[in-house]
Amino acid sequence: MSETSIINSTHIDRLAELAVKTGLALRPGQDLMITAPLEALPLVRKITDYAYKSGAGVITPIFSDPEMVLSRYRNALDASFDKAANWLYDGMGVAFDNDTARLAIVGDDPMLLADEDPQKVGRVNKANSQALTPARERITRFDINWNIIAWPGLAWAKRMFPDLPEKEAQKKLSEAIFSASRVNINDPIGAWSKHNKNLRKRSDWLNQQNFASLHFSGPGTDLTVGLADDHEWMGGASLAKNGVICNPNIPSEEVFTTPHCLKVEGTVSSTKPLSHQGTLIDNICVKFESGSITEAHASKGEEVLLKVLDSDAGARRLGEVALVPHSSPISQSGLLFYNTLFDENAASHIALGQCYSKCFKDGENLSKDQIISRGGNSSMIHIDWMIGSGEINVDGIKTDGTAVPVFRNGEWAG
Amino acid sequence: MSETSIINSTHIDRLAELAVKTGLALRPGQDLMITAPLEALPLVRKITDYAYKSGAGVITPIFSDPEMVLSRYRNALDASFDKAANWLYDGMGVAFDNDTARLAIVGDDPMLLADEDPQKVGRVNKANSQALTPARERITRFDINWNIIAWPGLAWAKRMFPDLPEKEAQKKLSEAIFSASRVNINDPIGAWSKHNKNLRKRSDWLNQQNFASLHFSGPGTDLTVGLADDHEWMGGASLAKNGVICNPNIPSEEVFTTPHCLKVEGTVSSTKPLSHQGTLIDNICVKFESGSITEAHASKGEEVLLKVLDSDAGARRLGEVALVPHSSPISQSGLLFYNTLFDENAASHIALGQCYSKCFKDGENLSKDQIISRGGNSSMIHIDWMIGSGEINVDGIKTDGTAVPVFRNGEWAG
Numbered sequence: 144m145s146e147t148s149i150i151n152s153t154h155i156d157r158l159a160e161l162a163v164k165t166g167l168a169l170r171p172g173q174d175l176m177i178t179a180p181l182e183a184l185p186l187v188r189k190i191t192d193y194a195y196k197s198g199a200g201v202i203t204p205i206f207s208d209p210e211m212v213l214s215r216y217r218n219a220l221d222a223s224f225d226k227a228a229n230w231l232y233d234g235m236g237v238a239f240d241n242d243t244a245r246l247a248i249v250g251d252d253p254m255l256l257a258d259e260d261p262q263k264v265g266r267v268n269k270a271n272s273q274a275l276t277p278a279r280e281r282i283t284r285f286d287i288n289w290n291i292i293a294w295p296g297l298a299w300a301k302r303m304f305p306d307l308p309e310k311e312a313q314k315k316l317s318e319a320i321f322s323a324s325r326v327n328i329n330d331p332i333g334a335w336s337k338h339n340k341n342l343r344k345r346s347d348w349l350n351q352q353n354f355a356s357l358h359f360s361g362p363g364t365d366l367t368v369g370l371a372d373d374h375e376w377m378g379g380a381s382l383a384k385n386g387v388i389c390n391p392n393i394p395s396e397e398v399f400t401t402p403h404c405l406k407v408e409g410t411v412s413s414t415k416p417l418s419h420q421g422t423l424i425d426n427i428c429v430k431f432e433s434g435s436i437t438e439a440h441a442s443k444g445e446e447v448l449l450k451v452l453d454s455d456a457g458a459r460r461l462g463e464v465a466l467v468p469h470s471s472p473i474s475q476s477g478l479l480f481y482n483t484l485f486d487e488n489a490a491s492h493i494a495l496g497q498c499y500s501k502c503f504k505d506g507e508n509l510s511k512d513q514i515i516s517r518g519g520n521s522s523m524i525h526i527d528w529m530i531g532s533g534e535i536n537v538d539g540i541k542t543d544g545t546a547v548p549v550f551r552n553g554e555w556a557g
Numbered sequence: 558m559s560e561t562s563i564i565n566s567t568h569i570d571r572l573a574e575l576a577v578k579t580g581l582a583l584r585p586g587q588d589l590m591i592t593a594p595l596e597a598l599p600l601v602r603k604i605t606d607y608a609y610k611s612g613a614g615v616i617t618p619i620f621s622d623p624e625m626v627l628s629r630y631r632n633a634l635d636a637s638f639d640k641a642a643n644w645l646y647d648g649m650g651v652a653f654d655n656d657t658a659r660l661a662i663v664g665d666d667p668m669l670l671a672d673e674d675p676q677k678v679g680r681v682n683k684a685n686s687q688a689l690t691p692a693r694e695r696i697t698r699f700d701i702n703w704n705i706i707a708w709p710g711l712a713w714a715k716r717m718f719p720d721l722p723e724k725e726a727q728k729k730l731s732e733a734i735f736s737a738s739r740v741n742i743n744d745p746i747g748a749w750s751k752h753n754k755n756l757r758k759r760s761d762w763l764n765q766q767n768f769a770s771l772h773f774s775g776p777g778t779d780l781t782v783g784l785a786d787d788h789e790w791m792g793g794a795s796l797a798k799n800g801v802i803c804n805p806n807i808p809s810e811e812v813f814t815t816p817h818c819l820k821v822e823g824t825v826s827s828t829k830p831l832s833h834q835g836t837l838i839d840n841i842c843v844k845f846e847s848g849s850i851t852e853a854h855a856s857k858g859e860e861v862l863l864k865v866l867d868s869d870a871g872a873r874r875l876g877e878v879a880l881v882p883h884s885s886p887i888s889q890s891g892l893l894f895y896n897t898l899f900d901e902n903a904a905s906h907i908a909l910g911q912c913y914s915k916c917f918k919d920g921e922n923l924s925k926d927q928i929i930s931r932g933g934n935s936s937m938i939h940i941d942w943m944i945g946s947g948e949i950n951v952d953g954i955k956t957d958g959t960a961v962p963v964f965r966n967g968e969w970a971g
Contacts, residue, residue, distance in 0.1 A: 192628050195637065196633075198633075198634045202625065202629070203642040204625060208598065210602050214602065214606050215609055215616070218609035222612075223609065223615060230657070
């Protein structure tokens with residue numbers, strides 16, 4: 144592979160080991176499903192070695208090819224765009240029911256579909272989201288241990304560093320990924336253990352405060368996010384229902400919980416562009432009333448945004464609110480990755496759509512109805528977008544109305 | 558892709574078009590599943606273009622990586638070797654039930670597993686065969702249109718031409734594949750139409766004769782293969798139950814039918830080595846009594862052969878008998894491909910295991926029990942091996958005992 148000569152092979156190896164041992168914390172005997180772009184093959188192979196050495200049963204890779212994705216938009220007849228590979232996604236749901244762990248590698252060009260017909264892009268996204276529902280539910284419920292990591296794909300690198308020669312761009316993206324993932328140091332597994340403890344300290348404090356709502360204020364933002372009844376703050380390592388403590392996102396700098404989907408009021412402006420399945424959506428500004436978005440604008444990608452909001456009944460409501468200090472390493476890198484895995488860790492954010500049942504007290508034992516009665520949102524989408532910056536203050540509002548400073552100028556107040 | 562500079566891109570393009578239009582005869586609106594080695598990407602992409610242009614719904618590629626296969630043998634714990642990705646294979650069965658067409662591309666190193674522990678290879682093969690049962694049944698029943706073609710993989714080429722520089726070896730294999738697949742000429746689709754007519758003429762004659770059995774004689778072979786009641790000879794194009802006339806194998810030079818699995822008697826010797834899932838099995842000699850193999854030997858790979866015969870109750874009985882003249886283009890190339898798709902078209906052959914219900918009169922409407930009562934065999938394996946050569950005679954034996962010459966010295970007698 145030509146990539147491996149550009150991309151530090153020691154760091155690839157460490158990321159593979161970290162993904163298996165800390166990200167997935169793969170348990171001997173577990174099967175493993177890996178989704179990855181073809182380009183990520185050197186990383187997939189290393190992960191395979193570590194996973195089999197850790198006792199994996201059978202490892203199944205599902206590779207995707209951006210050229211085949213584009214071929215559909217350029218060649219397929221109209222009826223194609225409402226179809227999805229239901230059999231494959233249903234199968235993934237079955238795999239998770241049988242304790243298969245899930246590793247996702249991101250790395251494709253975030254603007255792959257930028258020049259394609261937004262109507263068709265929207266239809267394909269909707270068909271895929273619907274088909275993915277059984278698998279997605281099992282992931283958001285944390286039925287099994289899962290992990291997402293990144294590979295420095297060449298087209299992605301060229302989007303981020305358009306002025307550099309392409310190999311240099313790829314090298315630069317690889318360094319940014321490895322640094323954010325803490326594998327450019329000698330003991331990534333130890334570093335993640337320490338990092339998890341820090342995130343735990345923050346979420347423990349927030350759980351102790353038991354705020355009724357958070358109030359975000361700053362330029363273009365005056366937003367009150369009611370928190371769900373019995374909400375619980377999470378961050379870093381997470382106990383899946385199968386008993387495995389995994390790190391779902393590498394990198395991760397956030398602590399997050401479930402908003403009350405009927406109790407969000409006010410206006411909020413995005414602070415970074417959102418790259419959604421191939422389209423860049425920039426300068427989002429939306430108004431919430433009784434938890435639902437009643438007005439939505441974007442300076443770019445507004446059509447795709449409006450389509451997203453129409454995905455289903457829960458797509459206009461919040462499923463997640465997350466706090467990330469402006470001083471987070473990813474924020475300080477000054478890079479826009481056009482990828483949620485990274486960009487959501489550069490700023491506090493909210494997510495439209497499906498909530499995590501994990502973010503409730505005793506969440507693993509709550510039924511769907513119980514989650515809804517506590518204010519948890521249900522949707523076939525889950526889309527994070529960034530609302531934090533160095534100019535944003537956050538107050539926690541207690542049930543008696545007392546305001547407690549949580550963030551000042553984008554940093555933890557305490 | 559570096560391969561495309563070595564491999565004639567016009568021929569890749571023609572093979573892709575032939576696979577979609579003649580091999581699959583893809584019907585507008587059909588989904589398509591493609592299994593392929595990663596190396597075959599240039600061909601997969603071309604097939605994707607042609608398939609979407611032909612009205613494919615959604616195309617799902619399942620790529621396999623030989624390095625990941627080897628990693629399992631070298632790193633996995635013992636319990637891994639009895640596991641398979643059941644969820645994926647079950648999903649394929651569901652896909653076929655929903656009219657998804659099936660394209661398989663072969664191209665991996667046929668001796669990939671030659672140096673691995675045969676016990677483990679056998680266990681993995683068995684686990685995969687069992688997991689594949691629902692999907693395989695739908696394919697052998699011709700529920701849907703399917704097609705197998707080949708990609709000139711580099712490791713495969715090096716096995717076939719060990720004395721050539723590797724790029725030359727790959728070029729030579731590509732030429733052999735394109736020639737056998739009839740895409741090295743201007744009108745492959747027209748050539749296949751003519752070829753199908755020739756194969757139809759042979760199978761029509763055999764159906765008219767309605768032989769009770771075939772008698773193979775030659776060096777090391779004195780074998781009577783009883784034919785199943787209501788057997789039907791097939792060759793080339795085939796009508797699937799979904800109404801599509803596909804060409805399952807490209808290349809294909811055979812006419813074939815279903816033996817009576819209880820009525821095979823005598824001894825038979827292989828005339829070419831069999832490459833079975835990574836192991837070369839050579840100089841097979843077996844004895845049949847009442848349809849079942851009672852003695853089996855091989856000069857090489859005997860352990861794997863014996864494991865194959867123990868796969869299940871039907872693995873010692875025949876599911877197919879096929880006639881191929883010694884003058885077939887693949888035979889005349891003088892090449893041993895170590896791959897059934899090619900080598901079975903160089904010589905008359907028999908197959909252990911599952912029969913094709915298509916090879917019965919009104920086969921698509923027969924139940925499993927009806928097929929068994931007519932002498933059709935049932936198994937989770939289907940393994941072809943070559944018993945034809947320029948020294949083999951075949952007689953057709955009528956119900957009254959009359960012998961009709963079918964092959965003399967490896968060629969059609971009439």
